[in-house]
Amino acid sequence: MGKCSDTGMFACTATIAADRKTKQLCKRLQPRQIALVDHADVDEMAAHSLLEANVQAVINLSPFMTGTYPAEGASRLLEAGIPMYEVVGGHSSLVEELDGKRAAVSGDALLVHTDGQWRPVASVRAVTADEIAARRKEADDRLDDVLAAFIDNTLQFAEREKELFLHPLRKLPLVTRMANRHVVVVVRGRHYREDLRMLSSYIRECQPVLIAVDGGADALMECGYTPDLIVGDMDSISDRALCCGAEVVVHAFPDGSAPGRERVEALGLPYHLLPAPGTSEDVAMLLAYEEQAQLIVTIGSHSNMIDFLEKGRKGMASTLLVRTKIGPKLIDAKGVSQLYQPRWSWNWWALMIAATLVPVAAALAINPVARHAVQMWWMQWRSWAF
Template sequence: MFSGTESCTAVIAADRKTKQLCKRLLPQQIALIDHADVDEMAAQSLLEAGVRAVINLSPFMTGRYPAEGARSLLQMGVPLYEWNTQAEHPRLIEQLDGAKVMIRNNTLFLHTATGWRLLDELVSVNDEAIAAKWQEAHARLDDTLSSFIDNTLQYAVREKDLFLKRLCKLRLKTRLADRHVVVVVRGKHYKEDLQTLAPYIREYRPVLIGVDGGADALLESGYRPDLIVGDMDSVTDKALCCGAEVVVHAFPDGRSPGEQRVRQLGLAYHVLPAPGTSEDVAMLLAFENQAELIVTIGTHTNMIDFLEKGRKGMASTLLVRTKIGTKLIDAKGVSQLYQPRWSWKLWGWCLAAMIVPVLAILAINPVARHAVQMLWMQWRTWAF
């Protein structure tokens, strides 16, 4: 981390979508984003990419709800800056992407052919500022929750008929009937939860469904997804080409922005028009194809999750989970429930378990006993 009196010179990587930026962000680059209320997953992606500093055109934390991203970045020593809120820069993202800049004394300089040019003042974001916003967010939490519930119920009433109908029948090659299905979303603790569920996956060999970036999460954990479901906005080409069956989630009216990308890769695919989020559709697909059990990892299940996704309610998720009922098990955060801890007593038992067979061999085998006696005599001669 560098202080306000020190300078930082680096190349900027800029994008309005943080998750897209993190795919091409190189270590020690400065990230320029336009992301109000940076969420924990975005912060984790920036940290994994090795970001040097982050400049945000929007507030890292508005105080509307307790977003975790800024705190996570500051705890890891990443300097955070917000752009001068008095100025408007509609094309700044496009202009600065790939540019060499310097931050000095909370001022941003752009490197040009004629030298350094002052670009604008930045506002340094520190722990105290985030703590104040954190308190504000908690003070407003009841009002935020009330609006969230109202929005959820209003949309649930409007959309319930859509979810009562069955999905379009797809001729899937992957058999889901009477099998366990694991639906993986790239949400909080997905890595730890996948690791915790590794014995279950080895024993039951469930159908693995990656929802967009969840397909990459499966590959990173050493698994190949059987199905990839989503609007194809965050999954990599590598995951799409891994051999999994691809289901493109389309709007209820049939519009499918992600279809063109899959077609350009030359892949076979299905189009599934449906309301709700892609993770909702993945669960419904497993349910309507008679899956015996549906286990979800990293899915969005609460108000903070949905606010971080920019959604004001969770009507579709409420309806889908109500419809699936007892077939659904949410494993999100299961790794946080129990983590085995080593104790001195356990170490003692392990040591005893190793020593007993050795002593038994020495007691029974005369050659081994003679060798130990010779070593003992050699040691006494050397020591005394």
Template sequence: MGKEAWPCSLSYIAKIAADRKTKNLCARLQPFQVAVLDHADMDEMAALSLLQASVRAVINLSPFMTGTYPAEGAKRLLEAGIPLYECTERDAGLIDEVDGKLGIVRKNELWIQSEQGWKRRAGLLRVSAKEIGRRWQEATERLDEVLSAFIDNTLTYASAEKEWFLRPLEKPQLLTRMADRHVVVVVRGKHYREDLRMLSTYIRDYRPVLIAVDGGADALLENGYLPDLIVGDMDSISDQALCSGAEVIVHAFPDGRAPGRERVEKLGVRYQLLAAPGTSEDIAMLLAYEEKAKLIVTIGTHSTMIDFLEKGRKGMASTLLVRTKIGSRLIDAKGVSQLYKPRWSWNWTGWLLAATLVPILAALSVHPVARHAMQLWWMQWSNWAY
């Protein structure tokens, strides 16, 4: 920037947190920081994670919505009043350069503080709700075309992978017993927080086996539960959850490559390896099925085309095969909180009042002074009644 010490027309100033993976960024994002990321077609869960971290503004190297399908993330952020910007030119080195720096969003430019002073780093385009609405309409109009390609991809891969899922898994010997028990599989997907709270009474009464898929373990810990089993590639789970004492199964590719193995070993956590195609949540459900679980309840799992497109998948072959195989033993609790909201009733109020008065009356009846006062009150009431 040279001679100028401070850019004029200042919009706001904040520390920048940048990462190519949104889930990694959200894990370390501090309140009121500016997030710089590279996330085309931002999904709803990513947006909710950014909002939970109290992000101040979001700068994206890729379009928030490309128009391929109606991604929810940008709409959620704009509804919450978060300013959104897209970079006007793609710069692969931007993320590494700006991470941890003090930055200024000045009109349609990003400035960062360097040793030489303030430096213009990128051109920005403010994304409006009107523009997102236009892209949304475009994506909705071509949804049938996207669905057709999605179905074709699903059937192609299902035909290629069916032998894997027809035969039993080459699973390790598990310490967690699931035979004839209820099992809850928790994935950090849409509405997982609400659905987990909604099923709290069921979990308390039935004491099911709790299987967490990656970050689902953190969801359980947040709600006061300890996972019995953790399954996944361990890329979206905290160290605290990994070290919670649960049995750990690292999901590997069919050829044996396991990206999550190094992290688990570094933490000194005991684990077993399971090589199989498909998603980790599919493997978690299949494990419960093959361990003779009586009932499998899923929370936050991915089951629709939009769910899988948001995960960057062009089909859902393994999920189709697994759900077809498990059949009636599977109950999907996804979105139950949107369907049912518990209401306060007078019956519950009466029972609560009675439960409160019983111990009070019992205490009064044994206390000599209180008992004497009650006898006097009863005599006065009897005389008045007659």
């Protein structure tokens, strides 16, 4: 391939951080790096994670939006002004080849710096707002067909799996007690930060058991809380959160295999192994239910078609079955922050200022030293003013 030495026309130049799983990549992304992913239909949470990492640009081996369903990630990145490029013609090996390399985008070429030269390694094309809008319209037009297939798949798997959910989970010797208590199950889903802030008074006053599902532990710690229990396959949680002192339940497949067990053991943490069907958030809710929780509140949970399509699932059988079983005790607080946003008014400000001045005035009235100081200040001010 050819060489390029003129850097004046480069659209962006930085070190590439590459991974096939965006959530894994975001754990190690450094500010102003170029993110190289292989992520069709980038979801909103992935986009938020990339923005939080302060990426310079995102290069995708797959379409940012295929038009299958209205994924929101591409729109979020465009709104933030992040340049987006799609690699033309596959090149699946680029993830391994370019991770940690210095790269640049020039026109329709992706170049890498080796042996003192810029060498093109793939063709790319910039993704535009008009293109994403066209794909969004395509997704909206076919949404009814996608929904029909999603419902059919959900009901088919629900019929096959219902017996698994009728039986109780394996009994675990948990230290965390949930009987007759409120339990909050936190998933790192859409609007989780805002919802946690809205429920801060409830959490402070009721002191519920806090169950984190994988990365939900990081979400809780970001908001100043420490989880009591962590449930999941441990693929999206940080080591810091995993070692926070919470009791750990590793979610295993029904056959007992558990990819997350190796990581927990490598950190030297005690854990419980819980084989169960369904998603980890389903298991967390079932666990709280079977431990006789009085009320189960979910934050950031996945509960609709778009949520599950973004997770790569074609149906939501386990979630349907679990929510049907525990329904009377379940409150889904996802999106509660979007329901009402309190507004500050001049009346509120006046009340706050008055509430601040009352104890100050009281202290001045009963303290002779403070009273004398105020009198001296008043006399001095009058001498300046007149």
